[in-house]
Structure formats: structure tokens, C-alpha cells
Amino acid sequence: MIGFDPSDEQQLIVETVHHFAADEIRPLARECDEAAKLPESVLARAYELGLVANALPESCGGGEERSAVTGALVAEELAWGDLAIALAILSPGLVALPVAEFGSETQRDTVLPRFTSAHYTPASLALLEPGLAADPFHPQATAQRDGESYVLAGRKCLVPWQDGLGALLVFANEEGTPQGFLVPVDAAELSVEPSSLMGIRALPTAELALDGVRVPAENRLGGASGSDLRRILTEGRVALAACGVGVARAAFEVARDYAKEREVFGVKVAQKQAIAFKLADMAIEIDAARLLTWEAAWKLDQGEDALKAATLAYQQVRRVALEAADGAVQVFGGHGYIRDYLPEMHLRNARGFASFEALALV
Amino acid sequence: MPISFDLTENARLAQQHFHRMALEQMRPISRKYDEQEHDLPREWVEWYWKHGRGSAPLRDGPGDGFVQVCIQAEELCWGDAGLYLRTPFAGLGGSAVAAAGTKEQKARFLSVFQGDGQPVWGAMAITEPQAGSDSAAIQTTAERDGDAWVLNGTKIFCTGGEGASSVEGGFVVVWATLDKSAGRAGIKAFVVPSGTPGMTLVGVEDKLGIRASDTATLRFEGCRIPQENLLGRAEVKKKSSKAGGDKGFKGAMATFDASRPIVAAMAVGVGRAALDFVHEELERQQIEVRYDAPPTRQTALERDVLEMEAELQAARLLTWRAAAMMNRGKPNSLEASMAKAKAGLAVTRITQKAVELLGPEGYSRKLLVEKWMRDAKINDIYEGTQQINQLIVARRILDYPSSMLR
Numbered sequence: 001m002i003g004f005d006p007s008d009e010q011q012l013i014v015e016t017v018h019h020f021a022a023d024e025i026r027p028l029a030r031e032c033d034e035a036a037k038l039p040e041s042v043l044a045r046a047y048e049l050g051l052v053a054n055a056l057p058e059s060c061g062g063g064e065e066r067s068a069v070t071g072a073l074v075a076e077e078l079a080w081g082d083l084a085i086a087l088a089i090l091s092p093g094l095v096a097l098p099v100a101e102f103g104s105e106t107q108r109d110t111v112l113p114r115f116t117s118a119h120y121t122p123a124s125l126a127l128l129e130p131g132l133a134a135d136p137f138h139p140q141a142t143a144q145r146d147g148e149s150y151v152l153a154g155r156k157c158l159v160p161w162q163d164g165l166g167a168l169l170v171f172a173n174e175e176g177t178p179q180g181f182l183v184p185v186d187a188a189e190l191s192v193e194p195s196s197l198m199g200i201r202a203l204p205t206a207e208l209a210l211d212g213v214r215v216p217a218e219n220r221l222g223g224a225s226g227s228d229l230r231r232i233l234t235e236g237r238v239a240l241a242a243c244g245v246g247v248a249r250a251a252f253e254v255a256r257d258y259a260k261e262r263e264v265f266g267v268k269v270a271q272k273q274a275i276a277f278k279l280a281d282m283a284i285e286i287d288a289a290r291l292l293t294w295e296a297a298w299k300l301d302q303g304e305d306a307l308k309a310a311t312l313a314y315q316q317v318r319r320v321a322l323e324a325a326d327g328a329v330q331v332f333g334g335h336g337y338i339r340d341y342l343p344e345m346h347l348r349n350a351r352g353f354a355s356f357e358a359l360a361l362v
Numbered sequence: 363m364p365i366s367f368d369l370t371e372n373a374r375l376a377q378q379h380f381h382r383m384a385l386e387q388m389r390p391i392s393r394k395y396d397e398q399e400h401d402l403p404r405e406w407v408e409w410y411w412k413h414g415r416g417s418a419p420l421r422d423g424p425g426d427g428f429v430q431v432c433i434q435a436e437e438l439c440w441g442d443a444g445l446y447l448r449t450p451f452a453g454l455g456g457s458a459v460a461a462a463g464t465k466e467q468k469a470r471f472l473s474v475f476q477g478d479g480q481p482v483w484g485a486m487a488i489t490e491p492q493a494g495s496d497s498a499a500i501q502t503t504a505e506r507d508g509d510a511w512v513l514n515g516t517k518i519f520c521t522g523g524e525g526a527s528s529v530e531g532g533f534v535v536v537w538a539t540l541d542k543s544a545g546r547a548g549i550k551a552f553v554v555p556s557g558t559p560g561m562t563l564v565g566v567e568d569k570l571g572i573r574a575s576d577t578a579t580l581r582f583e584g585c586r587i588p589q590e591n592l593l594g595r596a597e598v599k600k601k602s603s604k605a606g607g608d609k610g611f612k613g614a615m616a617t618f619d620a621s622r623p624i625v626a627a628m629a630v631g632v633g634r635a636a637l638d639f640v641h642e643e644l645e646r647q648q649i650e651v652r653y654d655a656p657p658t659r660q661t662a663l664e665r666d667v668l669e670m671e672a673e674l675q676a677a678r679l680l681t682w683r684a685a686a687m688m689n690r691g692k693p694n695s696l697e698a699s700m701a702k703a704k705a706g707l708a709v710t711r712i713t714q715k716a717v718e719l720l721g722p723e724g725y726s727r728k729l730l731v732e733k734w735m736r737d738a739k740i741n742d743i744y745e746g747t748q749q750i751n752q753l754i755v756a757r758r759i760l761d762y763p764s765s766m767l768r
Contacts, residue, residue, distance in 0.1 A: 001363050001370050002366060002367065002368070002369060002429045002682050002686055003364050003365055003686060004363070004682075004687075005363060005364060005365065006364070010365075069365050132658045133656075133658060133659075134656065134658075135655075135656040135659065256760065260760060270760050270767075271762070273753070273756075273767070276752075276753075276767055277749070277753075279760070280752040280759065281752065284680070284700045284703055284704050287697075288677070288680050289676070291676065291680065292679065294367075295367045295675070298365060298366065299367070312675060315668055315669070354657075
């Protein structure tokens with residue numbers, strides 16, 4: 001039966017995460033963006049709340065059965081607080097979830113405990129590549145089998161690169177098929193160039209150059225059977241779409257509240273149809289984008305191929321997040337351009353969804 | 363209901379059933395009644411009355427309630443939106459009676475739609491030459507005269523108004539004011555049976571699209587109806603109209619909460635007709651649409667098609683959400699207006715894009731695509747224009763009464 005109501009349990013999770021986002025993430029969002037630094041204590045708190053471990057299967061030390069719908073609900077709330085901090089909180093999933101889903105027994109046994117231990121441990125996924133022709137399904141980076149090892153070569157960009165990375169998963173082209181490889185973060189042939197981005201500034205990111213990085217054959221994700229990038233990308237798009245909905249909603253709410261406060265020509269600016277209709281459009285588009293995201297997540301939970309649904313949802317979210325953030329700047333007028341207020345940051349963050357497109361975040 | 367996008371078996375059966383009906387009974391005569399604008403589409407009307415009514419193959423077990431009603435509307439409007447509107451239904455007038463009428467009124471006016479007689483129609487007459495979206499500006503008056511109400515005024519854009527006003531058994535629900543000085547509180551809904559002396563069918567409109575649908579102008583001159591044809595109470599509560607608890611005006615307004623998701627679903631049906639055709643044509647010409655092409659390799663066509671698909675599905679999901687809320691008796695006027703605003707605009711764009719993508723053939727009356735584009739536009743206008751629905755949404759999200767946002 002068609003339904004649109006989160007279960008009682010999901011509702012409780014949403015409320016908990018929302019309070020956390022409102023009380024602990026949002027107040028630090030501006031300061032972290034300016035300092036280009038993550039709030040370690042908030043990440044630790046998020047970890048205590050079980051936001052990452054809960055997304056892992058119970059057999060891997062996780063909390064409960066994984067649900068992409070629940071994941072989308074959580075991601076929206078976190079990103080509503082702040083996108084960069086949300087991405088950091090969710091980063092362990094970049095490796096933990098593909099390993100939980102596709103990893104060999106050894107990989108699960110060695111990698112997953114790092115993400116269910118007592119402390120928050122970030123992880124990273126190197127998927128995107130520089131250049132306009134980049135296509136995640138056909139990476140330029142290569143993986144060559146050489147005896148009992150693989151040799152990786154190529155460049156990656158927009159790679160989250162926090163201190164103390166617990167694991168790094170690199171996708172490369174192995175004889176025409178994209179495959180994932182667990183790469184030691186301190187590999188000698190791996191050079192790391194920190195990058196500075198327009199938005200999500202609090203999240204450290206890097207460009208990687210792999211110059212013949214040699215990893216044992218058993219580091220291939222899924223061992224001999226490999227992994228399915230299509231599924232990983234689909235999950236990533238759904239989670240990113242949910243983050244985009246969160247950013248859009250944050251921008252919308254900030255704009256709405258400001259419009260109800262700000263006086264113009266003797267009335268509140270929200271009483272002007274030019275502004276009120278813009279806000280109405282934002283509200284409609286955000287709800288529509290959220291429902292598309294939920295549908296894609298639900299399809300994932302049903303075990304269906306959700307790539308098309310995820311792509312459609314993501315395309316909408318990308319537009320809606322940008323329009324909502326741009327709309328918020330506009331509603332604020334000159335103040336929207338000033339860094340004392342959040343809209344300019346929302347706009348910088350929202351534009352990123354075009355670039356993150358293929359950044360799998362699971 | 364928990365988050366789920368799975369239709370019940372009953373809803374799926376209904377979907378297949380109405381899809382077949384649309385394909386077999388509507389599509390073959392779609393162009394004919396677009397061209398023969400004011401002719402009664404006899405084939406459809408008679409077939410529906412004999413075979414279509416209550417023919418949905420329901421099984422024991424749950425259904426999707428109002429979502430299923432939306433699915434029916436989507437499928438039949440995928441067939442033909444004009445013919446759908448010309449279907450012998452109780453229509454919006456029937457929804458008003460169902461929402462605001464007494465048990466006796468429901469039996470008196472609605473049972474004929476289940477009867478064995480000739481096809482009948484119901485309609486609702488709100489719009490006037492000088493009062494469209496601003497329904498509180500209604501000039502048509504109702505005056506008490508003994509045990510009767512006497513109506514005077516002119517109504518335009520009454521969907522289904524020709525059949526409802528002239529074919530025996532049908533009725534028109536007419537909005538009229540008892541007291542102009544009372545504004546909205548003075549407005550009441552009256553059921554005028556077809557053929558009532560004093561109700562004149564002035565004519566039907568020539569339209570851009572949905573030409574099979576009869577859009578009537580009705581004049582009321584000393585039109586007398588029995589006292590018991592008023593929906594709700596006669597009392598006019600000035601100022602405190604909100605707390606009035608009168609099922610009349612508010613009940614009639616509440617029909618919009620129920621009808622807007624259906625209109626949104628109708629819109630989705632028209633948009634889907636065009637999108638399905640685009641897909642079929644691309645397949646015939648062996649042009650593939652990829653869903654996993656990176657942005658720099660995506661063709662303009664792929665981008666358009668993806669956009670159309672996403673917009674259509676977004677409209678459908680907003681529609682189903684508003685309908686699902688009705689299943690649980692939850693107030694849904696915000697969500698209904700969101701769905702209506704999104705769907706009306708989305709299918710206007712989708713059908714216009716379909717004509718563009720199909721080139722000269724899309725523009726040709728050999729195909730139905732140009733007709734769907736003309737049909738689609740009405741969804742952005744009737745049952746509250748795009749702008750009125752934006753206004754309703756805006757008031758709700760800002761928590762403003764209408765006095766603060768005009």
C-alpha cells in the first residue's frame with residue numbers, strides 16, 4: 001500500500017538526529033566553514049549516537065537492519081544542520097558499507113571493526129576523477145594485475161581526506177570493469193594534494209595521484225568476485241540526494257523565517273507575493289524532491305535496480321537545492337551576500353551537488 | 363502508512379483495468395471529438411454507462427483508497443482528458459453533495475448515478491464573469507421565498523454544465539450568496555436539478571483543448587428550487603465564519619481538498635500520454651536514452667527526457683501523498699495544493715517539450731501529441747490556477763491568514 005509516513009521508530013530517529021543537528025551542528029556550521037576545520041567533538045558525539053554503526057548490518061557489528069529509507073531520513077537531517085559536517089559524519093560509510101555489502105570475509109573481518117570500535121574513525125572513497133570527460137563507470141585510473149598484487153595508477157579528486165583515515169577505497173579500471181581496491185593511506189606511491197573548495201570547506205578533501213601503488217590481490221573489494229559499482233553509485237546518489245534535500249530545506253527555512261521578520265514598505269517582506277510565491281515554489285519542489293529520493297531509497301531496500309530512480313531523484317535535487325539556496329540569498333537581499341548569514345554558505349554548498357554527482361556516499 | 367511505493371493488488375488491477383478502457387474505448391475516438399467539439403461523444407458515454415460504471419475488478423483485501431481513485435483518473439486521462447470530463451459522472455457537484463449533503467440529499471441526488479436509466483451528469487457552478495479565483499466575490503444571489511430558494515445570476519466555465527443542466531436526473535450545484543455584505547460567510551451551495559425553470563443553458567465555450575468536455579454558461583433568472591436543496595445551513599454567521607461549523611460553504615470548499623489531487627492525477631495522465639509516446643517514438647527510431655551517462659556526454663535529448671520523467675514522477679508522488687492523507691482523514695489542503703500546482707505546471711511543460719522533441723510530426727494533427735499539449739494547459743488553470751495554489755501554499759507555509767497575504 002502506498003504510504004508516506006515514517007514509522008514510529010523512524011520518526012524517533014529523525015527527531016533525535018534533528019535535535020542533534022539543531023543543537024550541535026548548526027551552531028558550529030559558520031565557524032567551521034570559516035576555519036575550514038571539522039569540529040572533532042561533534043563527530044565524536046555523532047559516533048556515540050550510533051549514526052554510522054547503525055547503518056551496518058548486525059552481523060558486522062552494526063545496530064540493526066540496514067534501510068536506505070532510514071539512511072535518507074538521517075542524511076537529510078544531518079545535512080540540514082550542515083553539509084560539510086554531515087558528510088564527515090557519514091564518511092565511515094564510504095568504505096564500511098561497500099565492504100559490508102561486497103567485501104570478502106577477510107575484508108569484513110579486518111575493515112569493519114575499525115568502524116564499530118570505541119572511537120569515530122573516518123574513511124574515504126576515491127571515485128571521482130578530474131577532467132570534463134570523467135565517467136565514474138569508466139575510470140581512467142587503471143588496476144593492473146601483477147602476480148599476487150595489483151598496481152594502481154591514475155588521478156582522483158574530491159576525495160575526503162580527514163586526519164586518521166581508517167580506510168581508503170579506490171576505484172580503478174581493471175580490464176574494462178570498474179573495481180574497488182583497499183589502499184593503505186600511507187602508500188609510498190600515493191601522493192596527496194590537499195584541495196580547497198568553494199563549499200563544504202570544513203571537510204578536508206584532496207586530490208590523489210597514484211603512481212604505481214601496489215596492493216595485495218586480496219585487497220580487491222569482494223576478492224575474486226569483485227563488487228558492483230552500479231549498486232554502490234546508486235546508494236551514493238540516494239544518500240547524496242537526501243543530503244541535498246536537507247540543504248534545500250535549511251535554505252528554505254532560513255529564508256522563510258527571515259521573510260517573516262524583515263519589514264518592507266510597512267509590511268513583512270513575506271507578505272509580498274513576489275517573495276511568498278518564491279517560498280511556496282521552494283516548499284513544493286523540496287517536498288517533490290524528497291519523495292523522489294524516498295522512492296529511490298525504497299527501491300534499494302526492495303533489492304531492485306534503483307539506478308534510474310536514483311538518477312532522476314538526484315537530478316531534481318541538484319536543481320532544487322541550488323534554486324532553494326539561490327532563492328534564500330535573494331530573499332535576504334544584500335544580507336544574503338554577507339557572511340554573517342547562512343544563505344551564501346548554503347549557495348556555495350548547494351552548487352557542489354553538481355560536482356559531487358558521482359561521489360558515492362553510502 | 364509506513365513509507366512504501368508498492369501499490370496494493372487491487373490498485374494494480376484497477377490500473378490495468380482503466381488502462382485497457384482508456385486504450386480501447388477512448389483513444390480510438392480521441393481525435394474525432396477534439397474535432398467535433400460540441401457533439402456528445404455518444405460511443406464513450408453509452409459504453410461507459412453500460413459497461414464502464416463500477417466495472418473495476420476488485421478483490422477481497424485492502425485497496426489504496428483515494429490513491430486508487432487518482433490512479434483511475436490518471437489512466438482515463440491518459441486515454442483522453444476531454445472524454446474523461448464528459449463521462450456521465452456526478453462530478454464535482456456530486457463531490458459537494460457527498461461532502462456537505464445530508465443522508466437524504468445524498469440519496470435524492472446521487473442514487474440516479476447507480477440507476478438503470480439513461481446517462482446523467484452532475485456539475486458544479488462557481489465561476490462568474492467577474493468572480494473566478496476570488497469566489498467570495500460571487501454575485502449570484504439566493505433569496506428565500508416561502509419554502510423555496512430563488513436564484514438569480516450568471517455562471518460561466520461550468521464543466522459538464524450542458525449535460526448536468528439539461529439531461530433529466532442530473533443537477534448543478536450552484537454557489538450563491540445569501541448576503542453580499544457577509545462575504546464568504548454569505549455564500550452557500552444549492553442543488554439545482556436539471557430542467558428547473560429559470561435555469562438556462564446559454565451556451566458552451568470553444569476551447570484550446572479538452573474540447574470533448576462541455577464548458578457551459580448558465581443563467582439563473584428567478585430559478586426556484588425547494589428549500590431542502592440547500593447544502594448545509596441557511597444561517598449566515600458574520601465574522602465568526604471560521605468557527606461556524608457550517609458544512610455548506612466549508613463543505614463545498616472542502617471538495618477542493620478532495621478534487622485537487624484528482625485534478626493533479628488527471629494532469630499526470632495527460633503528461634504521461636505524451637511522455638509514453640515520446641518513448642515509443644524513440645524506440646521506433648532506435649534512439650537510446652541512457653540513465654547513466656556522465657553529464658558531459660549526456661545528449662540534450664537525454665537531458666530533456668530525464669527531466670520530463672522526473673517532473674512527472676514528482677507530480678505523481680505529490681498527488682499520491684495528498685490522496686494518501688485523505689485515506690487517513692488527515693487535513694491535506696496544503697499537500698493538495700502543492701500537488702495541483704506542481705502537476706499543472708509539470709505537464710504543461712512536459713507536453714510542450716514533447717511537441718518540440720517530435721519535430722514537425724509533433725506539431726501535426728496526424729498525431730495526438732499536439733492535442734495533449736492543448737489538453738494539458740487546462741490543468742494549470744482550473745480547480746485553482748497555478749497562482750492560486752501557490753497563494754494557498756504560501757499562506758500555509760508562512761502561517762498567514764488570507765488577510766495577511768492577498
